[in-house]
Amino acid sequence: MDRRIVVDVAGKVRRPGIHRLPAGARVADALRAAGGVRPGTDTRTLNRARLLSDGEQVVVGGAAPAGAGAGSAPSDPGGAPGAAAGPVSLNAATAEQLDALPGVGPVLAQHILDYREQNGGFRSVDQLRDVHGIGARRFAELQPLVQP
Known part of the structure; x- marks a missing residue:
């Protein structure tokens, strides 16, 4: 059986939205499915090798909504006091x-x-x-x- 996951790619990509990927897909695969990153977007905080999970959101070039499973770097523990950190x-x-x-x-x-x-x-x-x-x-x- 071909297992697939569904991810929401948002932010500065050519085709943001819901994308279906094979199980075991990584952030880099989600970026390709979304048509790539828009020119000039800083992607240094993205871990392109990270495995994706079903139902997660990958935010490119912006802050993830509170509680979202973002594809960006994990929250900075030295961030603003009271800032909501996702899982x-x-x-x-x-x-x-x-x-x-x-x-x-x-x-x-x-x-x-x-x-x-x-x-x-x-x-x-x-x-x-x-x-x-x-x-x-x-x-x-x-x-x-x-x-x-």
């Missing part, structure tokens, strides 16, 4: 960003990074249950705070 991407987060999650310290952050490396990333948040050191209680606490 942390398990596939793009650094050890420091994972460590900042409740109940995750440096050791568990490293376990998450190791799992990501050994398994080619996270296709769903449920895979977090397979990470050494994450039990039912910790998973329930982290589930609303992360995305693949």
Whole structure:
């Protein structure tokens, strides 16, 4: 069965909108599907290699709406106080960003990074249950705070 995901590519691309991509597609694939980035758009904050998840939004050349799974760099922890940060991407987060999650310290952050490396990333948040050191209680606490 050919599994597909649906992503919303917004911002400074030639054909913004909903695009259907094969499962396992990356931000670079979404940009191609949207006809490419408009000339002069700064894409240095985009992680083009990041795996996409079904239903996510990739915002190019602008700020993502609060709570959106954006294709831009993760929120800057030194940003404005009270700024809404979206879910942390398990596939793009650094050890420091994972460590900042409740109940995750440096050791568990490293376990998450190791799992990501050994398994080619996270296709769903449920895979977090397979990470050494994450039990039912910790998973329930982290589930609303992360995305693949």
